[in-house]
Amino acid sequence: MFSSLLNNSGGSRSQFIKMTKWRGCLYTDEENVHFAREDELNKGHDEGGEETTGPASMGFTAHSQDPEGYSQVHLQNAQGTLITTWEAGWNVTNAIQGIFVLGLPYAILHSGYSGLLLIILAAVCCCYTGKILIACLYEENEDGQLVRVRGTYEDIANACCRKLFPKLGGRVVNVTQVTELIMTCILYLVVSGNLLSHSFPALPLTEKTWSVIAFVGLLPCVFIKTLKIVSKLSLLCSLVHFVIIFVVITYCLTQIHRWSWSRLSLSVQFESFLVAVGVIIFSYTSQIFLPSLEGNMKNPGECRSMLNWTHFLACVFKTAFALAAFLTWGEETKEVITDNLPSSLQTLVNLCLLFKALLSYPLPFFAVTELLHGYIWPSHKSHWLAVILKSSLLLLTLLMALFVPHFALLMGLTGSITGAVVSFLLPSLFHLKLKWEKLMFLEKCADISMFILGILCCVAGLVCSVKGVLNST
Numbered sequence: 001m002f003s004s005l006l007n008n009s010g011g012s013r014s015q016f017i018k019m020t021k022w023r024g025c026l027y028t029d030e031e032n033v034h035f036a037r038e039d040e041l042n043k044g045h046d047e048g049g050e051e052t053t054g055p056a057s058m059g060f061t062a063h064s065q066d067p068e069g070y071s072q073v074h075l076q077n078a079q080g081t082l083i084t085t086w087e088a089g090w091n092v093t094n095a096i097q098g099i100f101v102l103g104l105p106y107a108i109l110h111s112g113y114s115g116l117l118l119i120i121l122a123a124v125c126c127c128y129t130g131k132i133l134i135a136c137l138y139e140e141n142e143d144g145q146l147v148r149v150r151g152t153y154e155d156i157a158n159a160c161c162r163k164l165f166p167k168l169g170g171r172v173v174n175v176t177q178v179t180e181l182i183m184t185c186i187l188y189l190v191v192s193g194n195l196l197s198h199s200f201p202a203l204p205l206t207e208k209t210w211s212v213i214a215f216v217g218l219l220p221c222v223f224i225k226t227l228k229i230v231s232k233l234s235l236l237c238s239l240v241h242f243v244i245i246f247v248v249i250t251y252c253l254t255q256i257h258r259w260s261w262s263r264l265s266l267s268v269q270f271e272s273f274l275v276a277v278g279v280i281i282f283s284y285t286s287q288i289f290l291p292s293l294e295g296n297m298k299n300p301g302e303c304r305s306m307l308n309w310t311h312f313l314a315c316v317f318k319t320a321f322a323l324a325a326f327l328t329w330g331e332e333t334k335e336v337i338t339d340n341l342p343s344s345l346q347t348l349v350n351l352c353l354l355f356k357a358l359l360s361y362p363l364p365f366f367a368v369t370e371l372l373h374g375y376i377w378p379s380h381k382s383h384w385l386a387v388i389l390k391s392s393l394l395l396l397t398l399l400m401a402l403f404v405p406h407f408a409l410l411m412g413l414t415g416s417i418t419g420a421v422v423s424f425l426l427p428s429l430f431h432l433k434l435k436w437e438k439l440m441f442l443e444k445c446a447d448i449s450m451f452i453l454g455i456l457c458c459v460a461g462l463v464c465s466v467k468g469v470l471n472s473t
Contacts, residue, residue: 085302087231088293092286092310094234094363096126097241097317099191099353100283104318105325105337107276112265114273116319118280123315126284129424129450130307132431133287134294148300152291153177157426160433173426174371177288180418181368182397188361189214189401195354199347208402214358215398221362222390227296230366237359244352245321248337251345252324259327274460281457284314285423289367369393417458424454 083091108115136156138146150156154170161169193211205213224230294303325337334340338349369390377385428450432439439447 081226081228081296082298083228083231083293083296085297085299085306087228087235088297088303089306089310090235090238091227091231091289091293091363092306093238093241093314094360095286095289096284096310096314097238098283098360099357100279101241101245101318101321102336102338102353103279104283104322105329105333106335107279108264108322108326109331109333111273111276111280114266115276115280116264116323118277119319119322120315122281122284123311123318125450125453126281126286126423127307127311128446129427130287130290131304132447132450133290133427134303136427136430136434137291137294148295151295153288153422153426156291156430156434160430173422174375176418176422178368178371180288180422181364181371182393182400184364185361185368185393185397186401188357189218189397191357192354193401195350195357199350199354211401212398214354215394217358218361218365218394221365222387222394224362224366225386227292227366230362233359233362237356240352240356240359242317244349244356245317247345247349247352248341249321249324251341252328255328258330260330261327263327263330274464277457278461278464282419282423283318284311285419287423287427289363292367292370365390365393365397417462420454420458420461424450424457428454 104119111118133153133156136159137148137150139149141147150159153173157169157173158167189211190207192214193207193209196210196214197205197207290303294300297303325340326333329337329340332340338346338353341349369386372393373386373389376389428447432444432447432451436444
């Protein structure tokens with residue numbers, strides 16, 4: 001958290017400002033040659049690359065031969081729930097073009113040229129760990145063809161830990177994912193309340209009251225059944241994000257006469273640099289969604305190229321945004337760059353951010369409800385059970401947003417650990433474990449580097465977050 005770590009300015013900044021700173025064993029049993037989770041899309045690929053199975057989320061597993069004649073009908077119905085490569089890309093864009101972007105100019109203030117380099121390196125690293133995580137879902141069959149034998153992050157963890165702890169790895173991953181996703185949902189509620197409060201200061205309503213009002217707008221999330229709907233919301237969210245970027249950069253270009261490259265520094269303070277590292281790296285993380293997204297794609301073979309162009313565009317937009325904003329305001333750059341804008345533009349951008357927060361909520365909400373539903377009721381696909389679970393989770397996020405003290409600080413503490421673990425530590429560790437004999441020397445070096453980077457990010461984030469918690473007490 002920038003405010004608690006660098007300024008310790010207290011309540012004048014609000015929770016929104018605070019939270020933009022943080023955030024060789026292989027299964028060989030026949031039962032493990034298909035997807036282990038019914039809420040994931042089961043796909044195999046023949047030599048021509050055609051899909052041979054249907055989504056388990058539809059309540060079945062289709063086979064190449066069906067004596068009762070059901071598979072063809074089920075596959076046709078399943079195709080309507082699959083997402084295109086573009087829709088998957090919008091979901092990834094939604095994840096890696098989040099509210100963290102607003103803190104990038106402030107990160108550049110404290111990291112200088114090294115921050116600009118870090119924006120590029122972070123895009124490369126996060127794109128790489130996303131690819132190796134997807135690779136862990138596949139194994140070669142006897143004919144040398146890649147077949148998707150695992151369906152979820154949990155399945156990958158269980159495959160790696162099968163000899164020692166058959167189920168422990170999956171449970172640890174599930175707990176980590178659920179924690180990260182629930183806290184992300186709560187973040188969007190708190191952010192929405194804060195933005196509404198700042199957009200309408202004349203109204204005598206508290207931030208918590210505004211959070212309740214925002215919660216009412218999220219009630220339709222209970223009835224979202226497929227990732228396809230979430231993808232459309234992610235598209236709208238990305239469009240709103242581009243509007244925000246356009247407004248800020250356009251204003252900065254009108255102030256180009258104020259730009260001075262001498263403001264960029266080569267020397268940085270170590271602690272400030274650690275904060276910048278956390279903001280920049282974790283603004284790119286989407287690994288927690290990737291197994292589900294790839295499994296629900298019509299053309300999963302295009303997932304790697306999708307990761308390439310989404311991360312490349314994110315890198316370009318983030319670099320241009322951070323650099324233009326910092327060159328405009330220099331040492332006056334604030335923790336959230338929208339605070340530097342004139343009041344009229346600030347209100348417009350705050351309202352856009354409000355829509356972005358509300359449109360961002362369904363993606364982590366859908367992911368966590370799918371995880372919990374598959375864990376609690378693995379063999380039941382009752383519509384009403386799903387509605388009850390989603391309603392309960394939606395209410396839980398509201399209650400935690402309203403009543404948990406110092407939630408922003410606790411989120412930073414937890415997020416520093418879970419973010420590094422899910423995005424860097426586990427993908428590299430699992431890839432080394434499952435693919436060691438087939439990896440080239442440079443690939444092994446890359447995976448080990450990602451593992452070390454994950455440890456450093458985890459430790460650095462933990463130290464900074466604990467310091468923020470101590471400073472607030």
